Structure formats: C-alpha cells, structure tokens
Amino acid sequence: KQEVTQIPAALSVPEGENLVLNCSFTDSAIYNLQWFRQDPGKGLTSLLLIQSSQREQTSGRLNASLDKSSGRSTLYIAASQPGDSATYLCAVRGGATNKLIFGTGTLLAVQP
Amino acid sequence: ETGVTQTPRHLVMGMTNKKSLKCEQHLGHNAMYWYKQSAKKPLELMFVYSLEERVENNSVPSRFSPECPNSSHLFLHLHTLQPEDSALYLCASSQVVVGGRGAVGTQYFGPGTRLTVL
Numbered sequence: 001k002q003e004v005t006q007i008p009a010a011l012s013v014p015e016g017e018n019l020v021l022n023c024s025f026t027d028s029a030i031y032n033l034q035w036f037r038q039d040p041g042k043g044l045t046s047l048l049l050i051q052s053s054q055r056e057q058t059s060g061r062l063n064a065s066l067d068k069s070s071g072r073s074t075l076y077i078a079a080s081q082p083g084d085s086a087t088y089l090c091a092v093r094g095g096a097t098n099k100l101i102f103g104t105g106t107l108l109a110v111q112p
Numbered sequence: 113e114t115g116v117t118q119t120p121r122h123l124v125m126g127m128t129n130k131k132s133l134k135c136e137q138h139l140g141h142n143a144m145y146w147y148k149q150s151a152k153k154p155l156e157l158m159f160v161y162s163l164e165e166r167v168e169n170n171s172v173p174s175r176f177s178p179e180c181p182n183s184s185h186l187f188l189h190l191h192t193l194q195p196e197d198s199a200l201y202l203c204a205s206s207q208v209v210v211g212g213r214g215a216v217g218t219q220y221f222g223p224g225t226r227l228t229v230l
Contacts, residue, residue: 004154027115027141034218036221041200041224041226042224043118044221045221046218046219046220046221048216051167051199089155091155097159099157100157100170100219101154102154102155103154104152104153
C-alpha cells in the first residue's frame, strides 16, 4: 500500500531564505508526482507535476526534484516571500492503484 | 479563480438532514473526483467518475451518494451523516486518456465545501 510522508510537518522561516520541503513515498512504481499548495480554507492549486521519467521541474522560484528509486521528492523554494505561506502537499499517482495518494502536508510560514 | 466551482462553500447540517454538494467544472475535462480532507489526515479520495461512469469508490459509507449527470457536473448527496463526517469536501477534475491507465494530467481542484455535522 502506497504511503506518502512529508517532513517537516511545519516550518517557519524569515523572508528571503531558501528552503526545502521533503516528500517520501514507499512504492517507487509511480506514474507521476505532483506538488500542490493549499491556502487556509481553500482548495488545492497545482504547482508542479513531474512524470516518472523526469528528474525535475521548475516554475519561477520553485524547483521540484524526483528520485523514484529512493522514493523521494523535494520542493525547493528560492528567496521565500510572506505570500508563500501556505500548506504544501505532495501526491503520487500509480503503483498498485491509479489514484492520487496525498501526504499530510507541510505548513509553511514565511515571516516578514 | 479556478475552473472548478463548488457550492455551497459552507454547510451546517443535523444528523437527520439531507443535503447535496455541487461541483461544476468549466475546463472541458472528462473525469471528476470527490475528496475528503479531515484535520490532521491526508486527503482521502472518495469517488472517481471517468466519462460519466463511476470508476472508483473507496469503501465510502452509503450515507454518501455521488451523482454525475454529465461531464461538467458532479454532486454528492448526503443523508443521515455523523459528526465525524465533518470535513472539507473537495471536488477536482482532470482529463483522462481514453484507453490509458486513467488520469495522467493535472487535477484541478475547487475551493471546497466546509461541512459541519451537528
């Protein structure tokens, strides 16, 4: 059964810092991995989608990497801003089932 | 503003009430999803509709009844709920590759309905 873990559960950093969020998954036979952002009381916004054949994806100040063999992904946020404060969720698709399996998220607070 | 809308945004109901959640997607997608998000727990997939057919039902209690009348609309009918059903219910849509292994593209989420069962 696929399980997705995100570390840390919460993170507080001063504005301007570069930071890394971690995601690990137990079944490496994934189809793709996706990072989402969720603001309080809101739905999810897709940030980056990495197919299983890819190693990384970049969008602006965000860079996501994927190491399928070790079951790990990282989300790198450069020059963090208070507007980056949100919960970041990692989800994988594939393995024994073909549905999105989510982690519990990392709550990020960027202090001005 | 996403291409997926949900109504109502907030709902308070008693255990004996019957209510429905509505989701509409304006993205031309052919698959729609219901998720449940409870405090301190990962998002849980409840139902998947692909090409208007239910293709997945993750052992959800029968007090939750989905309906997908067409590819743009998805409902979740609720009856005799329990307090532990209080959660954020999220709808999503995506484009499914017909004949493939299911949805391979990004899922787009609605803002959710915050449900409280008294």
